[in-house]
Amino acid sequence: MTERTLVLVKPDGVARGLVGEVITRLERKGLRLVAAELRTLTREVAETHYAEHSERPFFADLVEFITGGPLVALVVEGPRAIEAFRALAGATDPVKAAPGTIRGDFALEVQNNIVHGSDSPESAAREVKLFFPDLG
Ligand code: RTP
Numbered sequence: 352m353t354e355r356t357l358v359l360v361k362p363d364g365v366a367r368g369l370v371g372e373v374i375t376r377l378e379r380k381g382l383r384l385v386a387a388e389l390r391t392l393t394r395e396v397a398e399t400h401y402a403e404h405s406e407r408p409f410f411a412d413l414v415e416f417i418t419g420g421p422l423v424a425l426v427v428e429g430p431r432a433i434e435a436f437r438a439l440a441g442a443t444d445p446v447k448a449a450p451g452t453i454r455g456d457f458a459l460e461v462q463n464n465i466v467h468g469s470d471s472p473e474s475a476a477r478e479v480k481l482f483f484p485d486l487g
């Protein structure tokens with residue numbers, strides 16, 4: 352079954368020139384781009400996107416980080432795209448992420464972990480709508 356997921360190349364990934372690398376990896380896997388945009392998030396969108404973490408001690412830092420520069424928002428489609436992209440991304444903590452994954456290959460710090468991918472069909476629907484409200 353084809354599904355859609357929201358992928359972000361976070362500001363650290365954009366600053367380090369890893370946009371092409373991330374897109375290459377997901378396209379090579381067989382996932383397909385259906386939307387792509389470079390943008391800097393407002394605080395409001397960032398807080399909505401990460402609302403599930405609003406009570407966590409790292410929330411303020413996370414919002415600063417994700418609004419701190421341009422990111423690339425992507426909608427990606429394919430069979431089991433949500434799980435497929437999470438597997439490409441690797442574990443949240445890049446030190447624990449397997450080599451061969453995006454985080455495992457390119458990051459060392461838990462906050463600055465290069466990419467985001469929706470974690471469930473419910474999150475994907477909510478996040479795709481938040482970032483691309485006009486997408487059919
Ligand atoms: P994401 O939502 O960005 O795809 O990452 P995830 O599901 O793998 O991890 P999640 O638990 O949802 O955390 C969201 C993002 O918050 C930052 N974080 N910082 N300082 C910390 O302890 C900490 N923990 C998480 C990371 O950028 C993480 O991806």
Ligand code: MG
Nearest residue numbers: 467468469470
């Ligand atoms: Mg998450």
